[in-house]
Amino acid sequence: xxxxxxxxxxxxxxxxxxxxxxxxxxxxxxxxxxxxxxxxxxxxxxxxxxxxxxxxxxxxxxxxxxxxxxxxxxxxxxxxxxxxxxxxxxxxxxxxxxxxxxxxxxxxxxxxxxxx
Amino acid sequence: xxxxxxxxxxxxxxxxxxxxxxxxxxxxxxxxxxxxxxxxxxxxxxxxxxxxxxxxxxxxxxxxxxxxxxxxxxxxxxxxxxxxxxxxxxxxxxxxxxxxxxxxxxxxxxxxxxxxxxxxxxxxxxxxxxxxxxxxxxxxxxxxxxxxxxxxxxxxxxxxxxxxxxxxxxxxxxxxxxxxxxxxxxxxxxxxxxxxxxxxxxxxxxx
Numbered sequence: 417x418x419x420x421x422x423x424x425x426x427x428x429x430x431x432x433x434x435x436x437x438x439x440x441x442x443x444x445x446x447x448x449x450x451x452x453x454x455x456x457x458x459x460x461x462x463x464x465x466x467x468x469x470x471x472x473x474x475x476x477x478x479x480x481x482x483x484x485x486x487x488x489x490x491x492x493x494x495x496x497x498x499x500x501x502x503x504x505x506x507x508x509x510x511x512x513x514x515x516x517x518x519x520x521x522x523x524x525x526x527x528x529x530x531x532x
Numbered sequence: 533x534x535x536x537x538x539x540x541x542x543x544x545x546x547x548x549x550x551x552x553x554x555x556x557x558x559x560x561x562x563x564x565x566x567x568x569x570x571x572x573x574x575x576x577x578x579x580x581x582x583x584x585x586x587x588x589x590x591x592x593x594x595x596x597x598x599x600x601x602x603x604x605x606x607x608x609x610x611x612x613x614x615x616x617x618x619x620x621x622x623x624x625x626x627x628x629x630x631x632x633x634x635x636x637x638x639x640x641x642x643x644x645x646x647x648x649x650x651x652x653x654x655x656x657x658x659x660x661x662x663x664x665x666x667x668x669x670x671x672x673x674x675x676x677x678x679x680x681x682x683x684x685x686x687x688x689x690x691x692x693x694x695x696x697x698x699x700x701x702x703x704x705x706x707x708x709x710x711x712x713x714x715x716x717x718x719x720x721x722x723x724x725x726x727x728x729x730x731x732x733x734x735x736x737x738x739x
Contacts, residue, residue: 441623448616455608455730462735463601472739480731484724491619491720503565510569514576521580 447490454483557710564714568721571684575725578680579732582673586737590668595737598663600654604734607650608726611685614643615723618716625712630704633712634696640719641692644685651682674733681729684722691715 458476461467467475488494494504586595621636655675658664665675692715699708 441620444616444619444623447619448612451612451615452609455612455727458731458735459605462739469739473736476731476735480727483727487615487720487724487727491615491723492717502562506566506569510572514572514579517573517576518580518583522583525584 443490447486450486450490451483454479454486557706560710561713561717564717568717571721575677575680575728578673578677579728582677582733585669585673588669590670592668592671593661593663595670595674595733596739598658598661599734599737600657601738603650603654604730607647607654608730610643610647610650611723611726614640614647615720617643618719622712622716625704625709628704630699633704634699637692637696637699641689641696644689644692644719648682648686648689651678655679678729678733681722681725684725688715688718688722691718 458479461472461475461479465472488507494507617636618640621633621640624632624636663671665672695708695711695715698711702708
């Protein structure tokens with residue numbers, strides 16, 4: 417009798433964990449291949465093409481952002497887990513602050529030298 | 533009767549304790565996630581500083597003269613692969629295979645160590661060429677940004693070695709499971725930061 421509920425709880429526990437970590441080998445391999453491709457493309461763009469400087473910058477930054485998403489989805493399993501997505505909310509807030517810090521620092525520092 | 537009630541009570545307490553324990557572990561993972569987001573802010577400010585000071589070379593060497601292409605490309609692929617192998621470690625953990633888990637952690641740690649080795653080598657070469665942290669504002673920002681990332685990787689290595697010892701001693705429990713989940717998140721995060729270092733510092737530096 418005392419064994420049974422413990423066993424059942426254990427089973428539920430194991431099941432819950434399985435549910436929590438969907439990560440399959442397939443997802444990791446796809447994520448890895450995509451990451452390699454998204455790393456090789458910027459290398460080719462920088463060293464093998466004659467695009468304009470701005471074109472290159474836009475392309476490689478786009479590739480970096482896509483790779484960030486690939487890592488979040490395939491490696492860090494951001495979509496998974498139950499209940500409210502506090503992790504996604506925190507991440508969005510954090511990324512917003514990062515973008516504001518970087519963009520406004522660059523903007524104000526460049527503008528500053530123009531004014532002087 | 534008294535005994536039965538006590539028994540029931542203690543069973544109930546154990547159950548709610550188990551449940552509470554589980555909740556606590558997932559709260560700890562969330563807490564770590566919040567730490568990672570604040571770490572993003574740290575790197576964000578360092579990136580902002582670097583981008584602002586990038587052109588301020590003060591007559592010293594520029595990124596184009598200093599960065600060695602094979603070096604940073606190798607570092608990128610090594611870190612990318614180690615991010616993948618730390619994912620494989622989590623897969624092995626989910627299957628309950630402790631030896632396989634430790635094996636993948638060793639592979640991840642070896643790759644991480646070679647990354648740190650290459651980076652130290654790169655820094656030493658730069659210093660020998662006279663490009664030290666005090667040469668120019670550009671180099672101050674560069675060494676601070678890249679060095680902070682390298683320090684994170686080094687701390688992760690020590691942490692990973694500690695976890696391997698703990699896994700060997702205790703096996704896969706709900707506590708070690710949470711710890712492995714957390715360190716793999718940390719490792720993927722470091723890879724993401726490196727992608728931006730690779731793009732903004734190195735690729736734009738050699739353009």
